[in-house]
Amino acid sequence: MKVKAKDIAKAAGVSTTAVSLVLNGKDSRISEATKEKILRISREMAFQSEITVQPGGSQRVKTLGLVLPDLKDPVFYKLLIYIQEYAFQKGYMVFFCACGDDAERCCTIVEGLVVKNVDGLAVVAPSTLEKDDSLTKTLHTIQDNGVPLVLLDRAVYSIFSDFVTTDNKYGGRAAAEKLVQAGAKQIGCILGPAQVYTTKKRYQGFQEGVALIKAHYREQDVFHGSFTEESGRTAFETLYAQGCDGFFVENDMMAKGVLAAAKEKGIHIGENCKFAVYDYEGTENVISVRQNLSLMAEKAVDRLIERIEEPEKLMPAGNFYITPLVEN
Known part of the structure; x- marks a missing residue:
């Protein structure tokens, strides 16, 4: 039976990430004693490392790992396309996986990509992520062992890495102001779920926008759901029944359900009800807050490559906030 990295990790009492780093000869903070233990056990178990080579040569192909919550959301699908294209231009291939918006599965995928010896990782955390869960611990281990990591879109509690996202507070502020201006x-x-970084920041921006223009909103008119059409539909029906005539929708998938429910009630979009939505691709008369996904992708790839190709360069973790475009 073929010996796998996880078999060596179990025998050595270490993580699969540590095994991968040692067997692939990557710089890390793993002690010499632990390295020797891993190498000794790998020899005893007759482990054969998987090495990727370029056709006709010995140089390993440069690769990036990308983990996304899912590909049903057009935002994540576009982000994947932009990252793949830009990385290829820079000489890197991208291995990507979708975790089904599940934190445990995301953890398994991240560990698997490291075992496959990707040079760097970009991760969009699932909305189900909680503080100090297994994914957070895995990301800490990866960082401690020197694997370049960029968090995309959503921050992760206690992980201090490079972080690339849209300026969520700006988008929330602009949405509030535009809705009031529209009447x-x-x-x-x-x-979305209250614990998700983007949800928190977009809501904070909305609150700031309302305060700035001295408008008013009620706490009971705030609906937290999931990033799905069904949740958007339920939210609209609830808030419309409470008398709302303006709606800030922070997610494109939720917006589909919101607008479908509004049409079923005979509401004229943009006339007797106003809508400000993130990243919606439809033709309805809404206020649109569009993330600059191509620029986010380029910044994430550039940051990873810089850390991969200049490991001796001391760079503090950077936060990069890309301003969204707000359109009527």
């Missing part, structure tokens, strides 16, 4: 009197917020 909305009672604004409802349709948001």
